[in-house]
Amino acid sequence: MYNLVLFRMLCRTGLISLELLTKSHRAQLEILVALKAGRSDFLLMDNSISSSHLAEIYMNMRCKNLSCRVLLPVDECDCRVCSRKDGFCSACMCLVCSNFDMASNTCSWVGCDVCLHWCHTDCGIRESYIRNGINASGAPGMTEMQFHCVACNHPSEMFGFVKEVFLNFAREWKFERFCKELEYVNKYFIKQRL
Structure with missing residues (x-):
């Protein structure tokens, strides 16, 4: 003590x-x-x-994730998250909770198409960063599920992201992992629309 x-x-x-x-x-x-x-x-x-x-x-000059350890801020990023959260690593930490894990090739993380910052799916849903938004085509009345980035506020559409994860990595998953990924799809598209 x-x-x-x-x-x-x-x-x-x-x-x-x-x-x-x-x-x-x-x-x-x-x-x-x-x-x-x-x-x-x-x-x-x-x-x-x-x-x-x-x-x-x-001294918060290097990432504390032993598997990452990049110099901070990553790529000298000065977004509102990297500049305010001392020791934040945009390469491996969640924009909301600032925690990291070693998950990859999964729908448990969602990223921004523009600034490439990442967020845990559960954190994004809990804080309403994953929500319905205006369709990119701009068609009146058309909406789509989007991740609204905490760092740059850019809306990234979710369907293409989920489709890409499943097309590229589902063959490698065991049954339990496949079921877990389907739970994330359910969180994205079914529960968010209710």
Whole structure:
């Protein structure tokens, strides 16, 4: 408990610098990064990540996702999400909850056609970023399911996205995974219209 209080005090004072972190003992650095990131996997690592990368993760200069670890902001993005959420990685984090997972080739994430930022399907539905919108053709009275990007507010149509995921990846899925993907389709198109 004392260490946690000391850690919080150090964070508030601004005494922790990149230089100080790179010179600190490796075990101390791993503990600091694990505490700040709220992830115990930093304590269970081998030495495949350099101390300088750990220090950059602590300072929110590098992504805390051990499978990503890109420099932040990604592609020097200055959108309203990347510029406001310290440590946010647009390559692998959800625009709404800022969490990441290793899911790929799935409908559990939805992306923006323009800025390529991503959102968990469940987060997008819960916060109404996935909703009916005016059809891109502009035909009067025609609507389609769209993902309205949190970062750039661009509406991306959902049918083409879902179709592409199923055409490209469904052959690789086992039965349970296929059923899970169909649940996302149901969330997108059936439940949202009710």
